Amino acid sequence: MPSARAIAERSSEVDAVIVAGDLATMRKGLLDVLQELRNIQTPTILVPGNNESLEELQQGVERVQWSAAHVLHGTGVKIADTSFFGLGGGIPITPFGDWSWDLSEDDARQLLEPCPERAVLVSHSPPKGLGDRTSMGASVGSEAVRQFISDKHPQMVVCGHIHDSWGFDETVEETRVINAGPSGLVIEL
Numbered sequence: 001m002p003s004a005r006a007i008a009e010r011s012s013e014v015d016a017v018i019v020a021g022d023l024a025t026m027r028k029g030l031l032d033v034l035q036e037l038r039n040i041q042t043p044t045i046l047v048p049g050n051n052e053s054l055e056e057l058q059q060g061v062e063r064v065q066w067s068a069a070h071v072l073h074g075t076g077v078k079i080a081d082t083s084f085f086g087l088g089g090g091i092p093i094t095p096f097g098d099w100s101w102d103l104s105e106d107d108a109r110q111l112l113e114p115c116p117e118r119a120v121l122v123s124h125s126p127p128k129g130l131g132d133r134t135s136m137g138a139s140v141g142s143e144a145v146r147q148f149i150s151d152k153h154p155q156m157v158v159c160g161h162i163h164d165s166w167g168f169d170e171t172v173e174e175t176r177v178i179n180a181g182p183s184g185l186v187i188e189l
Contacts, residue, residue: 004036020160021049021124050090074111083119108144131168131179
């Protein structure tokens with residue numbers, strides 16, 4: 001929760017805040033984190049991670065009455081002159097079992113279809129081969145998100161999910177891909 005508190009404290013310094021999922025831990029503690037973040041008045045984009053479902057995140061944001069939050073999953077929002085589009089969940093389906101909120105690659109492709117070109121994609125899951133290496137070196141990212149980069153050329157992809165790759169920041173095919181991690185960082189578009 002210290003990370004959520006620190007992000008909330010720094011939020012007035014930026015034009016938008018992006019949260020790429022995993023606010024809960026194995027479906028527990030979501031409301032506590034949202035209580036810390038709800039004081040953010042800066043427009044905030046959230047996608048569900050695999051540790052909370054879309055419905056849990058939507059209900060949690062509503063319950064804490066966080067008016068600046070935009071929960072995105074297969075949907076987008078425009079803030080100032082920038083289009084943001086969200087895709088939540090673990091993609092591909094994880095081996096973690098029933099508590100993990102996951103999507104197939106086919107589901108991800110369908111959800112990504114309405115995303116406009118050059119948007120900022122906030123995807124819980126990283127693209128295959130980018131910010132997706134586990135501690136054992138396995139590449140476990142999403143093929144659908146990687147193909148989306150080649151097809152639509154988002155200006156940026158902000159992701160999470162693979163905790164061993166926090167801090168990853170690389171540009172590929174004119175798209176900057178960042179696995180931001182829980183501490184937060186300030187990014188200029």
